[in-house]
Amino acid sequence: MERHEFGAAVRHLRESTDPSGVGLPVGGRRVPGLRREELGELAGMSADYVRRLEQGRSHPSAGVVKAIARAMRVGRADYERLSALAGYAAADGQVPTDLGPGATRLLERFSDTPMIVTDAAMNVVAVNSGFLALEHWDLTGERWEWNVAWRIFCHPFAAFQQSDADAADHETIQVAQLRAALLRYPGDASLAAMVDEMRTRSRRFDTLWRAPRPVAAYESSATFTQSDGDSLTLVENLIAIPGDDLAAVMLTAEPGSRDAARLVEVVGAADERAVVKVGQTGPG
Template structure:
């Protein structure tokens, strides 16, 4: 990446930062966001150095990247991007696992649509009540039981069935996402361990890790078999949640179909809280 690209990213962050969010007065301003002098003061830099950075005339140290990100209170994904543009790994390299307000609102406002939120390594962080009503995510007691990739390749769900074509798309997306996470978070020891377990436990995963398939679609269809014996076939779409480096999987049925009617029946049986936090220790 060039210094010019890094500088443009810094300028966008500066102009997108509301003064009030960093405890500066907002009244009487004629420019968007922060002034260069204000960013410099917050980051411990001179206004002239900030100007040279934004113009691509100076290359920052890793410490400067960290200082700028802290100054504007950049979300984790923005910090990762700044570090990458400057040619550095992020300071701690850990996969973000905070369920932000945006992800929480998404789960709350679509209570009739089965949905989960996962981190960049595909560890489930939270699900909604409608997702649990599908009754397919049986517990195993294993360390990685809430990781979608591990469940797909090492401990498949008995109540989750896909055609060969849909399974291929599903597997391709999961391997691509995990590879991307591994590159962006090289110091995350849990992520390294997960990849090692997958490669040693699943020949298919190891083959795809070494020679990935192209990702043709970020959606696939699956049939869920509930305890009442009536199946429902849904399409899962993977959506990005910008800023928090999270993803949401949304399961829907085509309007007016028998599966849409069946999904409504399933959702009507759902009980408990709208949003359920999950993780290695299980729901809670």
């Protein structure tokens, strides 16, 4: 089954690759993407071997996976997926944390919407000023203080409240994200250590880790309390940014509601900076 899934993934990527993006001429093509002969030449293998891979009749080495990914110039997420389907950890096995141009543009263009960008392990990579204006992300001095899942299970926010149903949905999402990250990045020692620590510190997390629930929808509602005692209820939506294996969490209010009006006030008083990168010691 894994061979067929790997082959299907290679074929999909090959047929989706823009020839001009890998230095090949575009004209005279009957079908989109690369021909098997072209992929083979770029990756240093025969077209027949590419065919056998796509048909699930050969199992690639880790070097072949890397050569195919490099030949098609795929993004980090696609490379990690190919590696996982072939049964290997990626070259370094580390969760990528670079804030790519796509994520940067998203933060910049939605400056009036509180938003964070996380890596695959739910570590916050960057936020916009609208998110900082919510004033709920207090720093704890702990190693994983900027990890969303860690804060939910091990050090909850005092100014962040959810109903039991929304909290259950939120927790389910975090566990699903971490399990997927650990599968794709088995060599990331920090991720593995954090999961072990969370299972030790949080009985709730350990229970969900051992018996995860399916994710119904990647959203939940929460109430944020401001320093002046006022509050607003927002809906959190998790949006994937596949090319860099990042995700964006967008916080929005119901249109026309009192919360929407309050959100405009809060964001309007925020710092002018649209993108704030985040590290272990805080925003910088």
